[in-house]
Amino acid sequence: MAPRSNPSERQRRLGAELRKLRLRARMSSDAAAELLEGERSRVSHIEAGRINVSNNRLYKLLRAYGCPPGPCFDELMGMGQASGKGWWDEFDDTIGPVARNLAELESRSVVVRSHEPHLIPGLLQTEEYARAVISETESDAQRTERYVEFRLARQRVLTRDTPFTYRAVIYESALHTLVGGPNVLRRQLLRLIEISRLPNVNVLILPFKTGAYSAYGRSFEIFGGVAPELDTVYLEHPVNSLFLHDGDQLDEYAKMFERLSELALAPVDPESTPESHESRDSLTLIQHVMYTL
Incomplete structure (x- = not known):
């Protein structure tokens, strides 16, 4: 061969x-x-x-x-x-190598840590929010719909029989960016709260007041398996996305994510009552932004 x-x-x-x-x-x-x-x-x-x-x-x-x-x-x-084959094969007519690699990485991950400064992470997006995001870079309506279907199919990793643990730190800016308009954004924020009910999903919001945030203004994901030394860092880029696996790089991004988690507000807990909310936690901030919409 x-x-x-x-x-x-x-x-x-x-x-x-x-x-x-x-x-x-x-x-x-x-x-x-x-x-x-x-x-x-x-x-x-x-x-x-x-x-x-x-x-x-x-x-x-x-x-x-x-x-x-x-x-x-x-x-x-x-x-x-591994054969490299999976549910993503049905989208071969649309997706490229990077998207296939992401889907395969997710399929074998145990924990995924995500930091997003500008948009709601793809695994947490509603259908209409995802469509609004994808249509900004994809002009063909048919291909847009296929990309939306692919993104929604990827989200099944959160509810499969053995789902991975998903931790997302989202900068407050993403809560205010009017992707698709106020109604689309409001339903997306509701989705953030609802999906946080899953025991394997942890959503934290990093507020504007975090002065040190300028040092962490780039989105990244860390895919982890049972052996931490085999973790992978993914950096999305419009031209040349990167998959990093050097030991020093893994350590750097793992420390960065933990620092972001420390700076963020307490995680969203949809089961909590208003009386139990901290004066400033992630759920309170999301609800405040929804109220302004």
Whole structure:
């Protein structure tokens, strides 16, 4: 099989982790090739995500590289066994590689942490809010509807049989931006409150008064599995979105998210009574903005 020219994020990540483990074990590409009974170029292709590695050979490499049994070993084996196929295949007529990578990342995540400074995060959007957002960059009405369907399908990860934990820190600006007009925004804010009833969803609002916020003005998501060292940071960009997995980068964004969480108001708790509200918590702020609409 010819090497693929556009590996998925999962394929690139598996290859990068195998290279990291090989170098840590001080094993040459030639020695790894001998384990695989192949040429050195095969190892290079595997580490670049351009070709697959069978389960047996992946197991052999992980053992030879000294990867101990445990969550990291199991998750790497799972990444190698995954086919990359899923519910998102039905949208191949519309979505590109980045959207596919996001859907696949979400499908195998245990916890997702999201920071959004300008808009309500996609996993929390109503249909009409999502349509208003997508139509700003997509002029074709049919494609817009397909993108909306895809975004709503992604939201099923929050209510599947084994949903991941979702923590979102949203800057107050997103509550005021009139996406689709006042009525659309008001229903979106109601949706924020309603979805917070899910035990696995945690929504925090970062108020305007947070003076230190200027240092954190970029949206990002952290996708986490059972092995924290295999987390992935996603940075959305109109031209070239990025998936980061360097250890120092992971630590930096994890610390940034925790700092944002500390600066934010207490999380939305739809079950609380008005008497139990803090003088300034996320629910109170959302309700205040809704009142102004």
